[in-house]
Structures are given as C-alpha cells and as structure tokens.
Amino acid sequence: MLDLVHLRSFVALEQTGSFTRAAAKLGLGQSTVSQHLQRLEASVGRRLVSRDTHTLSLTPDGEALIGHARRMLAIDGEVSALFAKEGLRGRLRLGVSEDYVTNRLSAVIEDIIRAHPSVDLELTVALSGTLYQMQDNGEIDLVLAKRRLGDSRGRLVYREALVWLARDPEAVLAPGTSLSLIAFPPPSITRGIAIEVLDRAHIPWRIVCTCSSLSGLTAVARAGMGVLVQPRSMAPAGLREVPEGRLPMLEDVEFVLVPRRGADSALAAALSEELLAKLRAV
Numbered sequence: 001m002l003d004l005v006h007l008r009s010f011v012a013l014e015q016t017g018s019f020t021r022a023a024a025k026l027g028l029g030q031s032t033v034s035q036h037l038q039r040l041e042a043s044v045g046r047r048l049v050s051r052d053t054h055t056l057s058l059t060p061d062g063e064a065l066i067g068h069a070r071r072m073l074a075i076d077g078e079v080s081a082l083f084a085k086e087g088l089r090g091r092l093r094l095g096v097s098e099d100y101v102t103n104r105l106s107a108v109i110e111d112i113i114r115a116h117p118s119v120d121l122e123l124t125v126a127l128s129g130t131l132y133q134m135q136d137n138g139e140i141d142l143v144l145a146k147r148r149l150g151d152s153r154g155r156l157v158y159r160e161a162l163v164w165l166a167r168d169p170e171a172v173l174a175p176g177t178s179l180s181l182i183a184f185p186p187p188s189i190t191r192g193i194a195i196e197v198l199d200r201a202h203i204p205w206r207i208v209c210t211c212s213s214l215s216g217l218t219a220v221a222r223a224g225m226g227v228l229v230q231p232r233s234m235a236p237a238g239l240r241e242v243p244e245g246r247l248p249m250l251e252d253v254e255f256v257l258v259p260r261r262g263a264d265s266a267l268a269a270a271l272s273e274e275l276l277a278k279l280r281a282v
Contacts, residue, residue, distance in 0.1 A: 001044055004076055007069040009036035013049060014066055015107035016057050070110070071156030078117040090267045091120040093133035098184070098214050099234050100255065105144075109276045112271065119267070127212065128185030135260050142268050143258040144275070146189045146231075155257030155272070157279050160231040162190060162250035164242035167224045172242055178204040179247070182217050187209045190229045193251055201248040225260040254281075 008188060012022035013033065018174040022105060041048050048062035096105055101123075113121060124134065128145035133141050165170045173179050173200040179198060198205045198250075209220040218236040221228040227242065231253060235241065257276055259268045 002040065002069075002072070003036075004073065006036040006040040006043070007072055009033045010040055010048065011066065011069050011073060013037065014058060019051075019056070022096055031083055048132070050220075053234075069165065070114075072246075074114050074117070077114045085126060086118045088123060088210060088267060088270055089118040091122065092267055092271055093122045093124065093139065093141045094124065095124045095143045095145065095208045097126055097128045097131065097145040097229060097255075098212065100144060100146075101125050101219075108275065112274065115274075119271070127184055127187065128189050133187075135258065138260070141260050142272060142275075143256075143260075144279070145256065145258070146190060146253045148193070148253065149251055149258050154258035155276060157255040157257060159232060159254045160251050161252050162229050163232045163235065164241040164247050164250070165221060165230055166227045166228050166231070166233055167222055167239060169240050169242040169246070171228050171248065173203070178206045180208040181205050182209045182211075182221050182228045183207060184217065185212055189253060193253070194229045197248045199236060203248070 009022065009026060009028070009032075011026050013019065016022045016025055019030050019033055023033045024035065024193070035050060036045075044061070044065065045061050046061040048065060050057050050059050050062075109123070113120075124131070124140060126134070128143075128147070131140060131143045132146050134140045143154070144157070164172070181191075181194060183194065184189070195205065208226045209217065211217050211220070216238070218229055218239070220226070222238045227247075228236075228239065229250060230236070232241070257272050257279075259272055
C-alpha cells in the first residue's frame with residue numbers, strides 16, 4: 001500500500017520543483033518532505049526523483065508514477081468530500097488572465113479541484129479587461145487578473161513591475177525609427193500602459209503584431225520583430241529585459257482577486273480565501 005501522505009509530498013515536489021517550496025506549500029519541514037520521498041522510493045523500490053544542487057526532476061519511474069499519484073489523491077479527496085458534513089458544493093466560474101494562467105496557475109488549480117471535488121469549476125482564460133467586462137455582464141463569478149495602480153477593485157494578491165522584453169535588447173530602438181511593439185489587443189492593460197508611456201516620452205511607435213495568445217506574442221518576439229511588455233517574473237524564455245535607460249520606465253501592475261456581486265457568496269468567499277493563500281505562496 002502506498003501512503004497518501006508520501007504521495008502528496010511527491011506531487012508537491014513535481015509541482016514546485018524544489019524541496020523548499022514543496023515544504024512551504026504543504027506546511028511541513030524540508031526534512032519531512034525528504035523523508036516522505038525516501039519512504040515512497042523504498043515502497044516502490046525505484047528512484048523517483050533526480051536532483052542536484054540546482055535542479056529537481058522526475059526520473060522515468062517518477063514520470064510513470066506521477067499520474068497514478070494524482071489520481072489516488074483525487075479519489076481520496078472525492079471520498080473525503082462524500083462523507084464530509086460541510087463540504088463546498090456548487091458552481092464557480094473563474095476567469096484568469098492569459099499571462100497568469102500560462103505561468104503560475106496549474107498547480108493551484110490542481111490543488112483546488114482535488115480538495116473540492118463537489119465544486120464544478122468552470123475556467124475562462126482571457127485578457128484582464130475582457131474578464132472584467134464579462135464579470136460586469138454576469139458571465140464570471142471570480143476574476144484573477146491585473147489592475148492598474150490606483151484601481152481599487154478586488155483584493156491584492158501581489159504587485160509587480162512591468163518590463164520591456166526583446167530578443168536583442170540593444171537593437172530595439174535604432175535612431176530615426178519607430179519602436180516596434182508586440183502586444184495583446186485592446187483592452188489589454190499592458191498594451192495601454194506601454195502606449196501611454198511611449199507617448200509621454202514622445203517616442204514614435206507602431207504595432208507590428210497583435211495576438212490574444214501569449215505563446216503567439218512570444219514566438220513573434222523571439223523572431224526579433226519587436227518588444228513585448230510583461231510582468232518581470234513572467235518573462236518568457238528566449239527574451240531579455242531591455243536595459244534601464246534605453247526605454248522609459250513602465251509602471252507596476254497589481255494582480256487581484258475580484259468576486260462578482262450576486263455570485264454564490266459562501267462559495268466565492270471560501271475559494272477566494274483559499275486561492276489567495278495559495279497564490280501568495282507560489
């Protein structure tokens with residue numbers, strides 16, 4: 001029999017890629033997580049994780065086990081919910097901004113689904129401005145997205161700087177040329193901030209690519225077509241930050257959780273608190 005506690009630590013290691021982050025996620029000591037992994041490896045008789053001083057990854061045997069581990073934990077959550085007196089139930093329509101879902105959300109959503117199998121979670125991914133419009137129309141119950149400084153809506157998750165990104169930062173603005181921008185379509189918050197900053201600095205610009213997908217924007221930026229604006233921690237691989245002074249400084253953005261008025265207040269409030277705690281720990 002495999003111990004579910006050991007499996008939970010194993011899944012947390014796969015999600016976070018670090019003993020330190022897995023321990024923080026589970027509220028355990030790092031040595032405890034390490035012991036759980038050792039006992040799990042002893043139970044199956046295989047090495048499940050390969051690690052050195054900098055990286056942690058699953059071995060082929062670990063890859064074979066991870067899907068089964070997730071299913072076992074999901075079944076455990078379903079059984080617990082079946083006999084729980086006061087489990088969360090209902091439908092929640094969650095809207096998440098495109099850049100956030102690409103970078104940080106998968107492990108958090110997996111944990112929520114496993115912990116609350118009786119909650120019907122419906123996920124919509126779109127631009128922050130589009131999500132707010134959908135929420136105003138009653139189409140989304142809870143939004144996780146960006147807001148501009150000074151906007152009071154929602155509960156703050158964290159604040160982060162926006163940066164200019166390019167394949168070759170030294171060649172982004174040649175003398176006598178316009179800055180080539182790669183951007184989400186309106187009503188994108190990052191697009192609006194970039195254009196306002198450039199206009200204030202009297203720097204000519206032109207949009208060379210508009211795409212609602214971050215993967216599409218990233219591909220165009222990696223091809224060297226122009227500059228992309230993103231939160232610093234969400235900078236795609238293959239792009240580098242433009243050195244300070246070459247382009248005007250961008251303002252920060254804030255990531256927030258915004259519940260819809262009139263939504264299932266108990267369900268939205270409970271999941272908001274849980275999401276907030278998990279997102280701040282990522």
